[in-house]
Amino acid sequence: MRAACRDFHIFADMLDPWKRILRTATFAFIALGASRSFHLRAQEGGQIHGNFSMDGQYYTEDTLIGALQPPQQWGSNAWGNLNYSTGNFKAGVRFESYEPALLGYPAGVPYTGSGIGYRYASYTKDDLEVTVGNFYEQFGQGLAFRSYEERYLGVDNAMDGLRVKFRPDTGIYLKGFIGRQRLGFDGPNRGGFFNGSGIVRGIDGEVSLTEAWPRCFPKWIEKGHVVTLGGSFVSKYEGDDDPLYEFPENVGLYAARVNYTTAKWNIYTEYAHKINDPNTSNENIYKDGQALMLNATYSVKGLGVSAGAHSYDNMVFRSGRGAGPFDLNINFQPPLAKQHTYNLPATLYPYATQANGEVGYQGEVFYKFKKGTKLGGARGMKLAVNWSGAWSLDSTRIPNDTVRFDGYTANFFSLGARNYYQDLNLELRKKVSDHWELALTYLNFVYDIAQVQGKPGKPMIYADMFVLEGMHNFSDRNSVRFELQHLNTKQDQGNWATAVAEFTFSPHWFLAAMDQYNYGGSVTTEQIHYPIGSIGYIRGGSRFSMSYGRQRAGIFCVGGVCRVVPAANGLSLSITSTF
Amino acid sequence: MKLLRTSFALFLFLPLFAIAQSGKLPSVVVQTLDGKKVNTSTWSNGGKPMIINFWATWCAPCKRELNTIAEKYADWQKQTGVKLIAVSIDDARSMNRVAPYVNGQDWDYDVVLDPNGDLKRALNVNNVPHTFLVDGKGNIVWQHNNYEPGDENELFKKLKELL
Numbered sequence: 001m002r003a004a005c006r007d008f009h010i011f012a013d014m015l016d017p018w019k020r021i022l023r024t025a026t027f028a029f030i031a032l033g034a035s036r037s038f039h040l041r042a043q044e045g046g047q048i049h050g051n052f053s054m055d056g057q058y059y060t061e062d063t064l065i066g067a068l069q070p071p072q073q074w075g076s077n078a079w080g081n082l083n084y085s086t087g088n089f090k091a092g093v094r095f096e097s098y099e100p101a102l103l104g105y106p107a108g109v110p111y112t113g114s115g116i117g118y119r120y121a122s123y124t125k126d127d128l129e130v131t132v133g134n135f136y137e138q139f140g141q142g143l144a145f146r147s148y149e150e151r152y153l154g155v156d157n158a159m160d161g162l163r164v165k166f167r168p169d170t171g172i173y174l175k176g177f178i179g180r181q182r183l184g185f186d187g188p189n190r191g192g193f194f195n196g197s198g199i200v201r202g203i204d205g206e207v208s209l210t211e212a213w214p215r216c217f218p219k220w221i222e223k224g225h226v227v228t229l230g231g232s233f234v235s236k237y238e239g240d241d242d243p244l245y246e247f248p249e250n251v252g253l254y255a256a257r258v259n260y261t262t263a264k265w266n267i268y269t270e271y272a273h274k275i276n277d278p279n280t281s282n283e284n285i286y287k288d289g290q291a292l293m294l295n296a297t298y299s300v301k302g303l304g305v306s307a308g309a310h311s312y313d314n315m316v317f318r319s320g321r322g323a324g325p326f327d328l329n330i331n332f333q334p335p336l337a338k339q340h341t342y343n344l345p346a347t348l349y350p351y352a353t354q355a356n357g358e359v360g361y362q363g364e365v366f367y368k369f370k371k372g373t374k375l376g377g378a379r380g381m382k383l384a385v386n387w388s389g390a391w392s393l394d395s396t397r398i399p400n401d402t403v404r405f406d407g408y409t410a411n412f413f414s415l416g417a418r419n420y421y422q423d424l425n426l427e428l429r430k431k432v433s434d435h436w437e438l439a440l441t442y443l444n445f446v447y448d449i450a451q452v453q454g455k456p457g458k459p460m461i462y463a464d465m466f467v468l469e470g471m472h473n474f475s476d477r478n479s480v481r482f483e484l485q486h487l488n489t490k491q492d493q494g495n496w497a498t499a500v501a502e503f504t505f506s507p508h509w510f511l512a513a514m515d516q517y518n519y520g521g522s523v524t525t526e527q528i529h530y531p532i533g534s535i536g537y538i539r540g541g542s543r544f545s546m547s548y549g550r551q552r553a554g555i556f557c558v559g560g561v562c563r564v565v566p567a568a569n570g571l572s573l574s575i576t577s578t579f
Numbered sequence: 580m581k582l583l584r585t586s587f588a589l590f591l592f593l594p595l596f597a598i599a600q601s602g603k604l605p606s607v608v609v610q611t612l613d614g615k616k617v618n619t620s621t622w623s624n625g626g627k628p629m630i631i632n633f634w635a636t637w638c639a640p641c642k643r644e645l646n647t648i649a650e651k652y653a654d655w656q657k658q659t660g661v662k663l664i665a666v667s668i669d670d671a672r673s674m675n676r677v678a679p680y681v682n683g684q685d686w687d688y689d690v691v692l693d694p695n696g697d698l699k700r701a702l703n704v705n706n707v708p709h710t711f712l713v714d715g716k717g718n719i720v721w722q723h724n725n726y727e728p729g730d731e732n733e734l735f736k737k738l739k740e741l742l
Contacts, residue, residue: 047602081703085605124606138695148670148695152706172615184623208615226614261614266678295675302680334672339637364676366683382684471643471728479728506729541709541722570610576705578722 023068031131046086049542051578052074053151057102062569065528065550068103075102079117079151088125094118096185096418098190106154106480107563108326118158127167134158137177139204139232142332143272143315144255153556153563158182159331160195171211172223176203181319181328202234228259231309232356235317236330245284251277253289253317253331266297272315272331278405279321282314282356285407289314291333292412304366308336311413313357313393325355326563336362336388337423342441342467343487344498344514347554349447349461351390352562362388381430388423389446392416422446435474441467449492453555477506480486494523510545512538516552541578546571602719604631605701607693612678617691619698626715627660628741630734632688633663633699633709635668636676641708642684644726649686651731663688668707669695677691710734714741 058077061069076099083092096117101110120133136158139145149156161179168174180195209227210220220227235252255272274289293310310333311560318328353360364386369376394414398406425443443465450458465487473479483500496518502512506536516530532549553567606620606645622629634641645665648655655661667677669701674694693699699734702711705724710736712721721737 049602050705061665081700083701083703090676111663136695136700138671139693141674146671146695166610190739211615224613229615259614261612263613266612266614297675297679299679299682301682302685304681305689306679308675332671334670336672338676339673341637341639364679366679368683368685384683390641405665434725473728474734475729481728502727504727506727507733510727536725538723538725538727539723543706543724576724578703578705578709578724 007516009139015395025246025375035174035487046084046089048082048084049579050080050082050092051078051576053576054077055102055152055572055574057568057569057572058570060570062567063220064526065530065569066553067550067569068095070100070103070288071172072100072355075100075105077105077111077154079100081118087121089121091121096187098185098187101154103136103568104563104565106156106326108154108324111154111185113185115185115187115190115192117156117184117185117193129165132161132179134160134182135163135177137163137175138332139175139202139228140255140257140270141268141334143201143293144232144253144331145202145204146235146329146332147330155326155563157327158193159200160193161316168171169212171208171213173206173530174204175203181330183320183323192260192400196234196320196323198238198328200234200236200319202232202328204230204232206230224263225263226259228257228261230257230259231255234317234330236248237551238318238319238321245277245278246320248276251275251317264298266295268295269293274317276319277314279316279318280323281316281318281325283407285314285334285405287314287406287408289316290412291315293334301576302368302370304364306362306364307364309413310334310336312353312361313395313410313412314407315357318356331399336360336390337421338362338364338388338425340425340443342483342485342501343514344467344487345425345445345465346444346495347552348496349445349449349463349489350555351423351447351452351564354392354420355449356473357393357395357410358370358390358420359393360388360390362386377430379431381428384425384427384429386423386425390420392420405424418448418451419446420448420451420575437471439467441469443466444466459491461489461491463487463491479504479506488504488521490522492523493518493525495519495521508537508539510534510538512536543574543576545574551571580634589642593635599665604699604713604719605694607698607701609693610683610697612690612692618721619701622660622713623662623717624660624715627662628738629713630661630738631666631702631711632663633668633693633704633707633711634665634703636673637678638670638707640726643728644708644710644731645686645688646684647686647728648734649688652736655735656737659742661738665690666698667691668693668694668696668699672695694697712737712741 010104045416058074059069079096081094094117097114098111113484118134122131136147139293141297147159161180163177164570166174178201182193183196185193207229210217214221232255238248240247240249251273257270260267270293272291276286278284278286291312294416295308297306312333317331320328334394335353340346341404367383369381371380393410395408395410397408427441429439445463447461450456469483469487481502486532487496500514504510514532519527530550530552534547537547548571555562556565556567604619608616608618669677674692708726710723712717714720
């Protein structure tokens with residue numbers, strides 16, 4: 001009798017996750033069924049294509065690592081895109097489903113329920129392209145405007161409105177848009193995504209001098225140089241009903257850029273200036289903002305060198321004054337830190353641009369020691385050296401700032417007292433035989449965790465890391481890859497060691513195991529293992545994988561944006577497919 | 580029970596794997612490393628096949644794949660006349676690192692930049708690496724997600740089938 005009751009309870013507990021899985025699956029099924037029948041019918045007229053992605057996790061509680069079990073037990077993020085194109089016409093829709101969303105996802109305003117996340121229609125006529133509905137767009141490298149998606153991070157500031165692109169002549173590109181930005185997702189109440197209340201509009205022009213007016217620049221053309229100039233103006237409107245402050249309702253930003261390219265050199269610079277824009281992020285000051293980025297690269301076969309610098313001052317630009325750091329961003333301030341691929345350096349202490357101001361530098365060299373040279377040996381060897389760092393902006397608070405509310409004065413490109421991070425890393429990679437490849441990496445981090453991760457009072461972190469990676473082919477199809485990583489620090493959680501082994505059986509299967517061990521070293525911490533195993537199957541454009549084990553709390557970054565993912569224990573499932 | 584639930588969900592998704600690929604290259608503007616804009620619908624290789632590979636400087640398996648193919652590329656070209664276009668989805672943060680990286684690796688591919696994911700979206704790529712094989716008439720005839728050592732042999736096999 002007791003057993004029966006217990007079973008019944010389990011069944012009742014399971015109903016909810018069941019329903020969720022079913023709903024997700026049904027949605028995928030309908031999307032699919034639709035696409036398949038269209039596929040046949042649309043053979044002559046047009047094409048239907050799209051993709052599907054699902055990440056699900058069954059959570060179990062694990063107090064040792066602080067992993068929680070949410071009341072629903074299961075979480076999943078799923079979406080599917082369907083695109084139709086025929087001739088000059090294109091239209092598409094994305095269904096999304098969060099029943100509920102994975103813990104810690106998305107980074108900003110919550111996503112709940114299922115519904116439509118994105119839809120658009122566009123047509124192209126000669127050199128004119130018109131899009132209505134949702135679109136993603138970027139001006140230059142984004143200091144003025146960037147509407148983009150990082151679906152796996154939960155960042156999506158898609159525009160919803162109208163966009164026109166026009167090419168009046170060879171080498172001249174014009175763009176203009178108006179609309180609102182996606183803010184969050186609420187299936188049950190709004191049937192899908194919803195926008196912020198602010199309106200954003202912008203225009204951008206780009207001219208390739210050598211393409212537009214070839215007769216004026218015969219020397220550049222002869223040498224194969226390309227010079228491109230660009231300029232943008234973007235403004236936002238947000239009504240002001242604040243009882244205390246008098247906020248500007250329209251805020252404008254202009255930007256200019258130059259790109260000079262030769263066979264070996266590429267020099268890019270972009271400058272942006274924003275007029276008064278009091279918002280929560282800058283504590284409602286009326287100071288103007290400005291940003292400048294410079295980048296130069298030189299490369300020939302076997303050698304690549306790059307150097308970059310930027311200074312950002314009060315350049316947060318959002319279509320909602322009170323919006324959080326991940327929401328309603330109109331522009332993008334790229335950081336200069338390298339995005340690491342090994343687990344420990346990538347997810348423990350990653351760097352993201354400090355929103356209100358920083359000065360950053362980076363330098364990098366790639367070099368290939370040729371076959372037959374002393375260091376290159378019989379198969380050559382590759383070297384990569386990279387350094388980057390960011391500092392606070394040298395600024396002074398304005399005393400008795402009660403009239404203009406300008407907040408502070410800053411010296412552009414002058415380093416302040418605070419070093420946010422520095423990252424020096426070296427990598428050597430060499431094929432030692434026909435069946436073995438080895439890579440050795442050293443990394444050194446200086447990291448102001450109090451500032452970058454918002455943990456006030458925590459001391460500066462100094463960390464050294466070594467990674468040894470090896471790859472061995474057993475045959476044409478089967479191989480093993482391993483990583484041994486060690487992080488040494490006297491701060492934060494102390495030392496970490498990680499081991500990864502991955503067996504691959506091309507073209508379909510992989511099997512992987514990883515253990516991360518936080519043993520502290522000279523720091524007293526709980527000594528915790530984080531073992532996890534994965535299996536995956538790939539066929540054509542589809543990938544299916546399953547993992548079971550502990551996942552350490554970590555920071556996952558794509559582009560310049562990082563999201564904190566809480567610790568979890570349990571089974572996770574991932575499916576992606578392109579059709 | 581957990582397992583049962585999972586396998587049921589799995590079963591439901593299985594038809595996904597049965598979908599055939601077809602279609603032409605979309606019309607999207609990307610940038611070349613020498614600063615020019617190119618419309619992808621104009622891509623062709625004089626009646627010979629093309630490989631379109633999506634990658635990023637921050638993607639380890641992508642770099643493994645392109646470095647592996649790099650060693651065989653001259654041979655592949657000789658045998659099939661193929662052209663590989665490596666589409667970097669690096670955004671403003673890392674797109675400036677693409678040219679030095681590509682040269683530092685000594686690659687002979689045509690490399691283009693897709694910094695805001697326009698081509699990635701148009702071809703419905705979820706994650707990188709993702710490879711498309713395009714026949715001499717511009718039809719996408721095969722695709723593959725992920726990279727495992729040895730996958731390049733499969734790609735080459737499919738490539739030879741086109742001749």
